[in-house]
Amino acid sequence: xxxxxxxxxxxxxxxxxxxxxxxxxxxxxxxxxxxxxxxxxxxxxxxxxxxxxxxxxxxxxxxxxxxxxxxxxxxxxxxxxxxxxxxxxxxxxxxxxxxxxxxxxxxxxxxxxxxxxxxxxxxxxxxxxxxxxxxxxxxxxxxxxxxxxxxxxxxxxxxxxxxxxxxxxxxxxxxxxxxxxxxxxxxxxxxxxxxxxxxxxxxxxxxxxxxxxxxxxxxxxxxxxxxxxxxxxxxxxxxxxxxxxxxxxxxxx
Amino acid sequence: xxxxxxxxxxxxxxxxxxxxxxxxxxxxxxxxxxxxxxxxxxxxxxxxxxxxxxxxxxxxxxxxxxxxxxxxxxxxxxxxxxxxxxxxxxxxxxxxxxxxxxxxxxxxxxxxxxxxxxxxxxxxxxxxxxxxxxxxxxxxxxxxxxxxxxxxxxxxxxxxxxxxxxxxxxxxxxxxxxxxxxxxxxxxxxxxxxxxxxxxxxxxxxxxxxxxx
Numbered sequence: 001x002x003x004x005x006x007x008x009x010x011x012x013x014x015x016x017x018x019x020x021x022x023x024x025x026x027x028x029x030x031x032x033x034x035x036x037x038x039x040x041x042x043x044x045x046x047x048x049x050x051x052x053x054x055x056x057x058x059x060x061x062x063x064x065x066x067x068x069x070x071x072x073x074x075x076x077x078x079x080x081x082x083x084x085x086x087x088x089x090x091x092x093x094x095x096x097x098x099x100x101x102x103x104x105x106x107x108x109x110x111x112x113x114x115x116x117x118x119x120x121x122x123x124x125x126x127x128x129x130x131x132x133x134x135x136x137x138x139x140x141x142x143x144x145x146x147x148x149x150x151x152x153x154x155x156x157x158x159x160x161x162x163x164x165x166x167x168x169x170x171x172x173x174x175x176x177x178x179x180x181x182x183x184x185x186x187x188x189x190x191x192x193x194x195x196x197x198x199x200x201x202x203x204x205x206x207x208x209x210x211x212x213x214x215x216x217x218x219x220x221x222x223x224x225x226x227x228x229x230x231x232x233x234x235x236x237x238x239x240x241x242x243x244x245x246x247x248x249x250x251x252x253x
Numbered sequence: 254x255x256x257x258x259x260x261x262x263x264x265x266x267x268x269x270x271x272x273x274x275x276x277x278x279x280x281x282x283x284x285x286x287x288x289x290x291x292x293x294x295x296x297x298x299x300x301x302x303x304x305x306x307x308x309x310x311x312x313x314x315x316x317x318x319x320x321x322x323x324x325x326x327x328x329x330x331x332x333x334x335x336x337x338x339x340x341x342x343x344x345x346x347x348x349x350x351x352x353x354x355x356x357x358x359x360x361x362x363x364x365x366x367x368x369x370x371x372x373x374x375x376x377x378x379x380x381x382x383x384x385x386x387x388x389x390x391x392x393x394x395x396x397x398x399x400x401x402x403x404x405x406x407x408x409x410x411x412x413x414x415x416x417x418x419x420x421x422x423x424x425x426x427x428x429x430x431x432x433x434x435x436x437x438x439x440x441x442x443x444x445x446x447x448x449x450x451x452x453x454x455x456x457x458x459x460x461x462x463x464x465x466x
Contacts, residue, residue: 209323236325238460248325250256 006031006170006200007052012066014047014056014224021047023224025066029217034192034201036215036232038208040253044224045204049172052202053089054082071169087114090163094175096155098147098162103130103139106147106158110166125165132198133161134191153184160191164199171195173203177210189214208248212236220244258322262331265314269335269342272307273388275300276342280384280443283349284377287436290361297353304346311339330460334453338391341446341453345384348439348446355439359432366429368419373433376412379405380440383447390451396458402451403465409444413437 007029014022021044029035037045047056054075056062067074075085087110098106107126111117117125126143130136135157139150147158156176163171173192177185192214195201205211211218211232218235220228220243228235228244239245247253279300286292315332318324324332362370383405390399416437420430448465455463 208325212325237329239326245326249328250258 004030006071007202008067008069009051010067010069012048012051012068013064014044014051015061015063016047016059017061021224022051025221025224025226027219027226027229029200029202031200032196032198033216034196034203034214035217035219036211037202037204037219037221038206038211038247039221040247041206043221045221046174048221049091049174049202049204052170052172053086053091054080055086055091057082083114087166088168089170089172090166090168091172091174092156092159092163092176095179096152096159098150098155098158101147102144103147103150103158104143107161107165110162114166116166126161129161129165130158132164132195133157134187134194135161151184153180153187156180156184156188157191160188160195164195168199170200170202173201175205176203178206185210208236220247222247258318258324258328261314261318261322262328265311265318265332265335268307268311268314269339270388270392272304272311272339272342273391275307276304276345277384277388279304279346279349281381283352284381284440287352287356287361288374288377290363292356292361294353294357297350301346301350304343308339308343312336327457330457334457337453338450341387341450344446345443348443351439352436355432355435359428359435362429362433364427364429365433369416369429369433372412372416372419373437376409376416376437376440379409379412380444380447383409383444387447387450387454390454394454394458396455396461399451399454399458400463400465402448406444406448406466409441413441 005028009025009027009029012022012025013020025048037048039045050056051064051068052070052075056064064076067076069075070089074080099109101109104126107129108122111122111125127136127140130139135154138154139145147155150158160171177188180188189210192201192203196216203211203215215232218230218232219226220235220239220241222243228239228241235244236248239248279297282293282300283297286297315336318332322328362373365373383402386398386402386405389395390402416433420434445466451465452463455461455465
């Protein structure tokens, strides 16, 4: 694995029951960059993303083979602490899913559970995370309000702040803007670009224009296989594989 | 199933191909006039103006497609190339008009001796061939045909420089040498634009950025 690679996936196979969803994927994901995974519905994008912090483990019928190295460590080793892994690899979902707590408590939740800080140190983490998620200016005078009082776009940024609060190295985003309006989407997209200076971001998106706007690298997944990967400009200007061309020009999908 | 973007792309292609036909007609008329000593300045001017007026709707259509459909891959390459080719066609028209105006002001090749005439005729016909080839390659998105423009352009360049050499060698300044010096320069520029079109076609068809000059 080169120094620039944060995630190294080797011969990844994932089944749900009899269904072979991810088929022998080898892929390297660059550090401090945004990588978009795109492909038609059911191609295995979200399944692959969820493999990066072992979220598939909670599905009883799932079976995973192969290796995923994050920062040089195989996360599928028997001695991997999954809770630590999920702190290291945060996740943001399609729909904002704030906890039924205050804005402050949502962000403080992770650091408290991981016993990272308390008191003023915790306050600092909350502020830093909200600032990094570009939400601080909008909520700093109402941190004790319910998170549900925020707009959808603000709730999604709160979820990003919550992920950042535990000091992750990788942030996974599964269609993070699919439930948001264009203005809120634009803010999240700007945020994704900013986050990539400090974090490795992997985003799954159906929206190809979003992939082309926010990502540095793009992976095209089809029927559980990586068909093409490369710089986003190259993929969207001159894809090398016929299937990629057909997918991104809307001939199928 | 036809994509929503397809009807816009078809409309754009149709507009550009039509512009190509008019560009070819304009250049052809202008060169043939000069070579044969016939003169139809009004017609060349009208055709050149038509080409100028066709450019804006083509650019507007391309912009509309970009704004509404966010094209990528081959669609995006086609749009970029078509916009460039649209400009090249305008230049075809402009140089054709320049040749026509030179004829009007300085006359044609009547005063030219045979050796000059031979070079200019050869260069004119080769340039016309290039214009035709560029339009044929465009209509078929044919990169192989487009690449043949490179060799043709080399021949035009050689003729151009042989004309200049001859001019220096003879040390004469006549109506012929002045008018034809400008005309060979315009022909050389038309040939350049034909190769630019060839480069755009190679790019739209293959994604390869190739220099044909």
